[in-house]
Amino acid sequence: MPPAKRRRGNGPAEPPDLKELIETNISNSTQEIKKTVNNLEKQVGNVSKTILEKIEKIESRMDQQNSSEKSPEKTFVVKETFKDVLTMREGDYCDGKCHEHFGQNWNLGIKRSDDYLLAYLALKKKPNADKIYVETSQEISISVENRDRISKTVENRFPSGDVLLYRLLTWKDMEQRYVRDGSINLEVRVKVNKMEGPIRSEFHQFDVSNEKFSNVILNVDSHKFYVLKELLSMHSSYFDKLFTGGFQESGKAEVILKEVDPQDFQVFLELIYGYPAVYDCTVEGILLLNDIYDTKIVRERCIAFLMEDSDMTAIKKLQLASRYQIDGLAKKTISEIKVAEEYRNLVAEGKDDFSPEILKALLDKALTFKIL
Missing domain, CATH: 2.60.210.10 (Apoptosis, Tumor Necrosis Factor Receptor Associated Protein 2; Chain A)
Structure with a gap:
């Protein structure tokens, strides 16, 4: 409430004292601010609670996903x-x-x-x-x-x-x-x-002809691969746990691998056995499979091929770099874009498939063409 006006005897009312008026306005404003702050605290508290609940749900979902078997879709x-x-x-x-x-x-x-x-x-x-x-x-x-x-x-x-x-x-x-x-x-x-389709084996057969050089059968969609446990365990953390981690499969003579493409698995095995089986037509399936099997040598050979020998388009390379976090490939591919028109076409077609890091690098590249 504003301060009351003062009167001089029976004369007209005088305006309130300026200092008193300012103090009163400040007091009223302070009360309004406090109310607003209290309301905001309540709202922020509710939002924080909601965010925390969402984070907990996401973490719970991630734990469930991590604990379950991955599927190379x-x-x-x-x-x-x-x-x-x-x-x-x-x-x-x-x-x-x-x-x-x-x-x-x-x-x-x-x-x-x-x-x-x-x-x-x-x-x-x-x-x-x-x-x-x-x-x-x-x-x-x-x-x-x-x-x-x-x-x-x-x-x-x-x-x-x-x-x-x-x-x-x-x-x-x-x-x-x-x-x-x-x-x-x-x-x-x-x-x-x-x-x-028929399994193409350019370098090595893992069928029954390889039986005497194996000690386990891996059954992939009814295709049987005769392999060495120790070799796979040495290169792959997945197979190391599968064969030596005390799981039920550890002692079995034949193990079924579900939801795996047998042609991709053939090429994957050839790489582990030391053959140069990476081509433009095989590298994507191998990288997808290796996301599950976590084999360092396979990833390194795929990256080396993509960096030096692949004839894939720039957009395809950047899609793979995004999906499998291959920073060196993304950097090299972007550096090789020399024409503004190529840049425009690449961004227009593939922007929805690129990671935030690659999109930022492409934005930096755009500055070199002066097209923003």
């Missing part, structure tokens, strides 16, 4: 912008560019059929290569600037060289809602559940 994302779609006629196809994932070439495509937009993910058959079959889970979606998303989830099994088409939405609906400047944006998230 093969997952990837393909994004594509299809231009001039309004010129497509009934029966027309439009193929996107090829993307290499886990040693195979994939591409996203669309078709106009019966006034519907059909979408598909194709697995390209490599020249002179055996046909393989893949089992996948796919989520194909269309959106406008990551909004108004429509998606379709499918599970399928198909051979390399073939495609399976899926209705996404009507052509009219696509025209009205999703076309921007004559283009549409599609995305497919893929989980490869299984790849079926």
Whole structure:
């Protein structure tokens, strides 16, 4: 409450003393501040409690994940912008560019059929290569600037060289809602559940012909690998614990390894046995497997190949560097970007797949082109 006005006898009221007025205002403001601070303390306390609860939940979830057996899931994302779609006629196809994932070439495509937009993910058959079959889970979606998303989830099994088409939405609906400047944006998230094909062994056979040089059988998706426990234990902390850690498998003559691609495991073993089995078509599967088996020599050979001999694109190298924390590869790849146009294309296509550290390095690189 402001101080009362004083009167001089029967004269008019005088304004209150300035000092008294200031002190009163300060007192009132202080009370308001205290109330605000108290409210903020309560709010901060609630927020802190919520954050702590979330942290505890995350830590609990991480403990559960760490205590459970890791699974080397093969997952990837393909994004594509299809231009001039309004010129497509009934029966027309439009193929996107090829993307290499886990040693195979994939591409996203669309078709106009019966006034519907059909979408598909194709697995390209490599020249002179055996046909393989893949089992996948796919989520194909269309959106406008990551909004108004429509998606379709499918599970399928198909051979390399073939495609399976899926209705996404009507052509009219696509025209009205999703076309921007004559283009549409599609995305497919893929989980490869299984790849079926003959095991290629370029350097060494681990089948029954290797039995006399082995003391354990590793059963990977019904493919039997005859190997030495001691050699695997020497290089891999996973197999060291498996064979010498007192687990039930330690004394078994045959051990089953679940959710492992037998072709990747063949190449993984060849590397442990000293063979130069790393190529562009094998390195991604090996790195994924080594995330589980923790083998230093395998990681070092993969990194050396990627740094010196790989013909992979810059975007693919940076994706692998992000996923498997290969700092040297990221630094070298970014340093080799010499043209601004290459930089723009790389960032536009791969920015969602890069780690924060790599995105920061790319931002620093942008300054050298003066394109910000």
